[in-house]
Amino acid sequence: MYAIIRTGGKQYRVHEGDILNVEKLDAQEGSTIEISEVLAISDDGNNLKVGTPLLEGARVEAEVLKHGKGKKIIVYKYKPKKNYRRKYGHRQPYTQIRITKIIG
Template sequence: MAGVSLYSSPSFSVLCLAQKQKLHFSVSGDHQNVPFLSRSLASLRLNSSANPLPVCQPFVTRFSDSGSSVAESEPDSSVIKSELQSETLVSEPVKQEPKREELFAVVMVGSRQYIVFPGRFIYTQRLKGANVKDKIILNKVLLVGSKTSTWIGKPVVTNAAVHAVVEDQLLDDKVIVFKYKKKKHYRRKIGHRQPITRLRILSIAGYEDYPAVALSDIEPIK
């Protein structure tokens, strides 16, 4: 049997023409319902002056504005005055007093020897019968020395004396005395404070007539 082609038949071509005309009528009808499609693009213009957009004012200040306002504030007047006073003050030269001759002595109080300097104080054993602010003289001067010369006593420096004043009669720091005996259950813990006297050295005098020994007179040890 010979096959029949639908595309070559006259009925198929008529059907296609009818569908094209129907589609054309439907599109033209839609263009009439929508008016803005019929207008050209050139006729559409944007009018910015008709409805201008409102401009919002910023309600938060910028950091630069706040910083500049702080920087432009005037400085405190008290600070300026203090700076001016510090600049005007001129350091006055300090007058250095001449140093006194450094002198020292070795004295014996009781059974102990002490090195004393004028203006300083020492602690000695309790001096019986001495009251506060009493002036005393220490006669047992074993040696007197300065930067250049030395007066050595044999055994004491003749006519030399150390003048002092009693500042206080007090007790020394506590010393713990502990006693123990083994196998006897014997334990003793005792605290002892030795009474002492505080002396302020005033001056050293009376040694000038005693023969002195200079450093140049001492022969070096070979």
């Protein structure tokens, strides 16, 4: 069984037991969260339920494992012949979750 969920402006295909990094969520480590933005649910057969855009009553429960920051990316701005150079880095924060149950 899998579900397609939306969190942090992105969509993920998840199975029970999956571990994934999503945009940072406001939840404590070790707590359980409920994701109610479920776009589609399918059992392993050929039964697929698709919402318009969301499925009513469907939800996904997940456990928050940890919070962290991603790899550093370097942003470099440059304008030729103007002596303009700017270099800075960015590390995107994330929340690592484990999918525990798909209800739908």
